[in-house]
Amino acid sequence: MKIYLFILSLFFCGITYSQTSISGSVKDNKNQPIPGANVKVAGESGGTVTDSDGNFSLTTSKKPPFDIEVSSVGYGSSTVSVTSNNQNVSVSLSEQETQLDEIVVSASRTPEKVRESPVTIERMTIRDIKKTASPTFYDGLENLKEVQMNTSSMSFKSINTRGFATVANTRFMQLVDGMDNSSPLLNFVLGNLIGVSDIDVASVELLPGASSALYGANAFNGILFMNSKSPFKYQGISAYVKYGATSQKAAGSNDYRDYGIRVAHKFDDYFAAKANFTYMNGTEWWATDYDDKTIDGRDRSHHNYNGINVYGDEASTNIRSVASGLLNAGAITPAQFTVFNSILPNENVSRTGYNEIDLTDNKVRNAKIDFSLHLRPFGNENLEVIWQSKFGFGNSVYQGANRYYLNGFSMQQHKLELTGKNFFVRGYFTTEDGGSSYDMLFTGLNINRAWKPDATWFGQYAGAYVQSTLLGATPTQAHTNARNVADTGRFLPGTPEFQNAFNQVTSNPDVLVGSKLVDNSKIYHSDANYNFKDLIKVAEIQVGGSYRRYDLNSFGRIYTDTPQFGGIKYDEYGVYTQVQKKAMDDRLKFTGSVRYDKAENFDGNYSPRVSLVYTAGEAKNHIFRGSFQTGFRNPTTQDQYIGFNVGNAILLGSAPDNLTRYEETLPVTSPLGQALVGGTSTTIDGNNAYYNSYTAQSAQAFAALAPTDPIAASALLVRTNVDLVKPEVVKAFELGYRAEVKGFTYDINGYYNIYNDFIGNLTVVAPLYGTAQDAPNPLLGPTDPGAQSIDALATGNTRAFQLYTNTDIEIRSLGFGVGVSKRLPRNFEVSANYNYAEFDFDQAKDPSFEAGFNTPKHRVKASFSNDNLFKNFGFNISGRWSDEYYWESTFADGMIDAVTVIDAQISYGLPSLKSVIKAGATNLGGREYRQLIGPGLIGQQYFLSLTINP
Structure with missing residues (x-):
């Protein structure tokens, strides 16, 4: 009791009122439970969701009589009258399209129906996750409208929206249970490395485009929310096992395994806890692009070859200049120098490199562990205290300016959060450890140098070239002979000499002789929000803010945090407010917000947003929206x-x-x-x-x-x-239309962005x-x-x-998207969407600047499914096509071909075992493809899974 009183004294929002409790169940017209259904008091935005058995409990300060509203995606809504306290109700929902009534939170930081969202929002529900044809729910996000996925490796996928895609996507934010799970060192999200398990996902919401007004600098180009299941609502032991194979021409066929278990228990109305564990391993898509990085058509036979997936050949020098070095070292006489200088060509020669597949074990692994403790001091949702810890471990390949093998990389997050009906306060920190990760380029360079120094190799090459020329060889023959002479005794993959050199190089962080990446960086973050809707009735007003400290520690390997200068620490903070007001019989909704952010090294920035949503039609099934906001992005670490x-x-x-x-x-x-x-x-x-x-x-x-x-x-x-x-700024304009007409659901949006000071x-x-x-x-x-x-x-x-x-040149981008879905007779569903994206940048005015739009102009996605084709049997087929586009990056540039990808799955339910068996396959056409220059071509993946839910 003392603990309860102490928390009450700290948080005024824990004040309680007279409560009314309602409980019950929600089922479909076939008497099957509907998990994840939304239950709310009519006229209020807060509510709850049903558990896996379709049961719910709801507490409100309202006194009977009043109505509760129940809805779920794919079903009609229902209103039930509550006439007494502790009333138990049974609700039956009929199947139909009602996507506009689904409750979302991310667009306005408050629960609202999709139809009321002031901006474009995409979402993935528990039902969508269950029927996805992708190996994981995170892979399945690629089928959402607006989403562009960039695959650096099998376990490292980067989500992007509305152009300017990169693997290191610092313009896009990803929140897992309110925590930004980007890397402290690198400032971008490492896919789902420390995300959430398939069986613990409650919902996924995506806001494409600028979202700085509510979420700060890193939400410049979009934000993804992944919310896990509460142990108060979803209890019991869930598990899955997934086995399959990957198939690629370069790597052949290889096993793929994925396991997971979730344990959650509600001890009473005051305390609940949960824990998750997942483990995945497989074989990486082998990276075997041996085209030259800069010169089209050049191959290994060229004396200055620099292959895309070859490392060590970056060591290159003008072979004529070698003669001066030999003369200064006394290796040749002045007379010989004259001969050398007249014969050696005035062109560069590169050392012989190593293929990427010889510098990694080509295995991908990922283990995730998380647990959380949930305390409700008053036995209801008015105040909940959450402690959550998340751990991610694994091997993967990350591509930035070079290719990096994240070997034994680990990252963890720890959060303390207090949340209630109208507020939250949270603080968390993120830390990571580079493990035995290394840079593949320096691995190749320094294995070569461990065998023979660059100066020696080039000297031998020059001498052999001159000798071959004097014996009558053509320039091509002389280059070939020179390389053979200089490479004599070279460490070859698979030999003990190569392995010893590899071990020494990858364990040393000194780039002169090694390639190890060292990292022990941290982020400390806190944020809070309060909604005054129960205190101020004229409008819904929210205020909030955040504070973040970066603590970089790469020991001088990546940043300038050498022992001489010490670590790097700097701070950022922001505050915001938002006002929402409905008018015209709740048909018109105004949302206005503004945020101020200040980073230690830069001037402060204001990010305003204004939007209007108008609901037309007698059934309120035509919704028009328009918004404008100014977003910004602080330069990253x-x-x-x-x-x-x-x-x-x-x-x-x-x-x-x-x-x-x-x-x-x-x-x-x-x-x-x-x-x-x-x-x-x-x-x-x-x-x-x-x-x-x-x-x-x-x-x-x-x-x-x-x-x-x-x-x-x-x-x-x-x-x-x-x-x-300095910070970059965007002015974002958006128009949209949502509707439900004759069973069809439409979502149309268009945007126009103006970027200034683009980084x-x-x-x-x-x-x-x-x-x-x-x-x-x-x-x-x-x-x-x-x-x-x-x-x-x-x-x-x-x-x-x-x-x-x-760049001083203004950059503009525009695009639009169209989505349509229809629930057909006999449980069939069909959906399709199209996205167009384009940008305008006068390259002639700033020829050295790379904007890196890296986005297809045209993209089409579609799906056809039935989760109850006949008793307990379902299927889903999804397909996507994207136009060709040009990829620009610090690693390599090149054209990405147009591609069509078809995924499919079939599932069979075992109700008596509360289990589902699923068999699926990705890229059924078998044509290997890529989404950026550098990683391996993406082949096919087959899997068979068994999922058990309580």
């Missing part, structure tokens, strides 16, 4: 503090203090450069990248022309002129000496700073950087 060597460039964040936190000492080989820096090396920092560099595009143009016309080549150079990164990447080349200038003049001689920078470029004394900055 990567945008601000990364200092990551990815081989061909340094990824460098632009927080003001980060420019000096990053330092690197590099060798200087040019005689002029050595005279200028006073030695054979020099130290540079981030200021060189932002304030003394050339755009990579102009540096490449210079390199191509310099051997034949150095003066004209110098005129092509363009000095980098960029600002430090992207810019690659630059910084000379190690001299001063970068527009069109420097080499004729001014070695005393001129511009001419000195030309010498640095010509002799390879440079460092490439990938900067995070904003």
